[in-house]
Structure formats: structure tokens, C-alpha cells
Amino acid sequence: MRIFxxxxxxxxxxxxxxxxxxxxTVAAQWLSLPLAGTPRTPDGKPNLSAPAPRTADGKPDxxxxxxxxxxxxxxxxxxDGNSAPMLPSAAxxxxxxxxxxxxxxxxxxxxxxxVPDAVTVPSLPFKILQxxxxxxxxxxxxxxxxxxxxxxxxxxxxxxxxxxxxxxxGRWDGDTFVVETAxxxxxxxxxxxxxxxTDALRMTERFRRINFGRMELAVTIDDPKAxxxxxxxxxxxxxxxxxxxxxxxxxxxxxxxxxxxxxWQGRDQAAPPTTGK
Amino acid sequence: xxxHSFAAEFDATQPIxxxxxxxxxxxxxxHTWFFMDVKxxxxxxxxxxxxxxxxxxxxxxxxxxDSMKAGDVVTVDARRARDGGNRANAQTVVLTxxxxxxxxAQAR
Numbered sequence: 111m112r113i114f115x116x117x118x119x120x121x122x123x124x125x126x127x128x129x130x131x132x133x134x135t136v137a138a139q140w141l142s143l144p145l146a147g148t149p150r151t152p153d154g155k156p157n158l159s160a161p162a163p164r165t166a167d168g169k170p171d172x173x174x175x176x177x178x179x180x181x182x183x184x185x186x187x188x189x190d191g192n193s194a195p196m197l198p199s200a201a202x203x204x205x206x207x208x209x210x211x212x213x214x215x216x217x218x219x220x221x222x223x224x225v226p227d228a229v230t231v232p233s234l235p236f237k238i239l240q241x242x243x244x245x246x247x248x249x250x251x252x253x254x255x256x257x258x259x260x261x262x263x264x265x266x267x268x269x270x271x272x273x274x275x276x277x278x279x280g281r282w283d284g285d286t287f288v289v290e291t292a293x294x295x296x297x298x299x300x301x302x303x304x305x306x307x308t309d310a311l312r313m314t315e316r317f318r319r320i321n322f323g324r325m326e327l328a329v330t331i332d333d334p335k336a337x338x339x340x341x342x343x344x345x346x347x348x349x350x351x352x353x354x355x356x357x358x359x360x361x362x363x364x365x366x367x368x369x370x371x372x373x374w375q376g377r378d379q380a381a382p383p384t385t386g387k
Numbered sequence: 388x389x390x391h392s393f394a395a396e397f398d399a400t401q402p403i404x405x406x407x408x409x410x411x412x413x414x415x416x417x418h419t420w421f422f423m424d425v426k427x428x429x430x431x432x433x434x435x436x437x438x439x440x441x442x443x444x445x446x447x448x449x450x451x452x453d454s455m456k457a458g459d460v461v462t463v464d465a466r467r468a469r470d471g472g473n474r475a476n477a478q479t480v481v482l483t484x485x486x487x488x489x490x491x492a493q494a495r
Contacts, residue, residue: 141446220390220417233444249392250443252417302392351412357443363415365438366391373395373469 140355148352149322151206156352158323162285165240170285170319172245176348177235184230185302187329187343200306200336207304214381216298218370220306220361222252223290224298225275225313226343234359237352245280245287250356258340259291269293272309287317300331308335323350390417393492397438397476401467405435405475406483409459416441419456421477423463437463437477439490454489455480461489 149160163171178184188194196204207213222228228249229236236308237248243261258280265279274360280289291313300307313335319325325348332340393399404412413440414466424432442452455461460483467473480490 118444134420211395213395215392217390218392284463342468354447357446359416359441359443362392363413365420366396366418369396369468369470369472369474370391377450 115169116194125370132334139357142354142361145353156168156323156350158321158350158352159257160322162319162321169282171240172238172317172319173240174326175235175237175280175351175354176325177231177351178230179349180345181232183344183346184232184302187225187227187301187305187331189344194305194331194341194343195338196305197336197338204304207299210374212302212304213377215302215304218367220252220364221297222249222254223255224276225278225294226327226346227299227301228254228256228275229327229348230301230346235356237356248356252357253358253360265290265292269327272349274298276311276313283316285318289313289315289317291315305331306336307331310335323352324348325342325350393476397466400468402464402478403467403475404462404464406436406460406462407432409457409461410434411457411458412455414442416443419445423461433473436474437465437480438474438486439477439480445490447467448490450490455482460484469495 147163149157163173165171182189197260207215212218217223223231228251229247231249231251233317234248234250239246239248245258245260247256249256249259256275256278258278260280266277267291269277272293273296275295276291276299278289279293280287282288292311294307294309294311294313296307297307297311298307299305307344311331313332314330316328317325327346327348329346330340331337331343331344405423405425407425409421409423411422413420418441420436421439422436424434426432440448452486462481462483463475463477464479465477468474477490479488481488
């Protein structure tokens with residue numbers, strides 16, 4: 111977790127250049143500023159190939175602002191030629207979603223991407239804050255957050271209060287941060303093409319920070335009501351976004367909703383029932 | 388990148404290029420929208436609406452809140468709405484007075 115300090119601001123040559131470039135005004139708050147704790151090359155640029163930082167307890171520190179390195183995972187968790195082992199109910203729902211160009215995709219109504227795909231939005235980064243007892247993910251998209259508890263608590267076996275992002279606990283397996291999530295409610299899509307999930311979903315995410323500038327994530331989907339066996343998405347790769355901050359992204363002007371609903375009018379008749387119900 | 392289904396609203400096979408005078412800019416999330424009057428042959432004007440990414444993505448690409456203002460004349464390359472309405476998804480926006488490209492869809 112980095113906190114902006116006046117001392118760092120005044121000592122950084124980058125800061126001086128920034129002030130000159132902007133005439134002392136800030137066009138977008140903290141769009142570009144030198145952040146403390148960033149390793150730098152002799153010319154002052156962030157050294158993205160420096161080793162991954164570590165916390166006081168010696169674990170890799172995943173903290174930072176990250177963005178997916180390509181748009182594909184947001185569209186489909188699997189690359190061309192690979193298909194998820196969908197049960198018939200899930201396959202019917204998926205086919206309908208693809209055939210209607212995304213009928214009732216949650217984003218239409220400004221509902222956020224869920225787990226895992228909230229980290230795959232190509233244009234909107236996310237920020238990890240790794241702290242003792244909890245790791246927090248701040249998603250720029252729609253100003254959302256998620257907590258991954260690392261204080262030793264156990265996942266609920268059953269919950270009467272299922273959640274969009276589910277309930278998450280994390281642990282370290284060597285240098286890999288392993289996150290288990292359960293207690294999902296139906297609603298979110300696993301990707302924009304519409305791979306579905308049910309409330310039986312359990313997800314395992316394995317985060318690995320390669321170096322200062324790179325992070326990878328492997329996601330395994332285990333949902334016996336929608337898939338015949340657990341399956342693993344293509345490994346996602348993220349690039350650190352240095353010397354910047356998240357920006358506000360609230361859904362204040364959803365002009366698309368009306369025209370999308372008009373497009374789908376009459377096309378929703380063949381909508382299959384939600385999976386698992 | 389749209390937060391919603393791009394393909395259900397806009398048609399990538401229907402490119403359109405228009406020049407007109409900006410009447411309003413909505414610098415808002417999840418999408419920036421701007422509107423411009425396009426002159427018809429009979430002298431009347433048709434108001435078009437153009438969708439762009441939200442302010443965060445535009446700021447990171449170098450555009451600013453005041454880069455485009457009401458009264459500016461711009462040329463827009465866009466993908467037209469499927470329903471044929473006077474709306475489109477902007478791919479590039481060029482300011483006529485200076486030739487400056489205010490916005491160009493990112494390569495990825």
C-alpha cells in the first residue's frame with residue numbers, strides 16, 4: 111500500500127517535470143505521479159523487470175495497480191479451440207447468450223463483472239492492497255471492491271446469503287497466493303461470451319507475481335451444477351500500471367440501456383431457464 | 388471497450404464518417420457521449436450522438452475534459468447503431484481547425 115508523500119513528491123525529478131508539463135495544474139487527479147516504492151532505472155523510469163517486492167513476512171507483495179495484457183480473457187476464458195465441459199443446461203444458456211449477442215449481460219444494467227472476470231476488463235485496471243489479515247482488490251469498473259481474508263477464517267460450507275463476488279479466503283503456497291471462493295449467487299457471467307455458473311461454484315485462483323511489472327493468474331472453475339468436471343481457464347497475464355492511480359468509474363450515464371433493450375425485444379423469448387433451478 | 392455488448396448496439400460492418408459542429412459533450416461514465424449537428428443538403432441539421440470510452444480511458448489516452456467543446460467542428464469515423472438511429476460508436480475524432488486527432492480507438 112503506497113501513500114503519497116510531499117517529501118517524495120519534492121525529491122522526485124519526475125515530479126518537477128510533471129509540474130512543468132502541466133503548468134502546476136492537475137488535469138486529472140493523480141493520473142500521473144511518481145509513487146514511492148517503485149524501483150527505477152537510472153533515467154528515473156519505473157523498472158518493471160525488477161524483482162517482485164516482498165512484505166515484511168517474506169511473502170511476495172501483490173500490491174499495485176494491474177491491467178490485463180490482452181482483451182481476449184474478457185471475451186472468453188478459453189482460447190479458440192478449447193471448450194468448457196458444460197452440462198446441457200449450461201450449454202443451452204451459453205448458446206442463447208452467444209446467439210443474442212449478450213442478452214441481459216450484467217453490464218447492460220451496470221452490474222459489474224464478477225469473479226474471475228472483473229480483473230479481465232481491458233480498459234479498466236484494478237488495484238491490489240495486500241495487508242496483514244486481508245488482501246483487498248479494488249476494481250476500477252463501477253468502483254467495486256472484493257476482500258480476500260488471510261486471517262485463518264474458514265470458508266462457509268453453506269451460506270444463506272450468497273454473494274455476487276462470493277466469500278474468499280487466501281493462503282500462500284510457496285510464492286503463489288491461492289484464493290478459494292465459495293458462496294456465490296447466480297447472476298454474474300464468467301466472461302462476456304456468457305459462460306454461466308450456479309450457486310454451487312467453487313473457484314480457485316492462483317496469483318503469482320513474476321517480477322515488479324508482471325503478474326499471472328490461473329483460475330479453476332468447479333461447478334458441478336453447470337460443468338461435468340473442474341476446468342482451468344487460460345492463464346491470465348497482467349501488467350503493472352506504474353506511477354498512476356485508479357480513476358472514478360461510476361455508472362452515471364447508461365445511455366445504452368434503452369437501445370439494447372430495444373434490440374433484444376422479441377429475441378428473449380427463447381431464453382432458457384437459469385441453470386441449476 | 389464497452390461495458391455492455393457492443394455487437395448488440397452497434398454494427399461493425401456499418402462504418403460512417405461525418406463532419407459537424409459539436410453541440411454537447413457528456414464527460415461521464417461508463418461512456419463519454421458527444422453530440423453534433425450535421426448539415427443536410429437542404430440546410431437543416433441532424434443531431435447525432437457518438438459513444439466513446441469513459442473519461443478514465445480517454446484521460447489515459449491523452450484526451451482531456453476540455454479537448455472537445457460545444458462549437459468545435461470535428462470529423463468522426465464511427466460504427467453506426469444497428470437500429471439505424473442517429474447514434475454511432477466513435478472510432479476516431481479529428482478536430483478540423485488543427486487537424487489534431489483528439490481520439491483514436493486503441494489498437495487493441
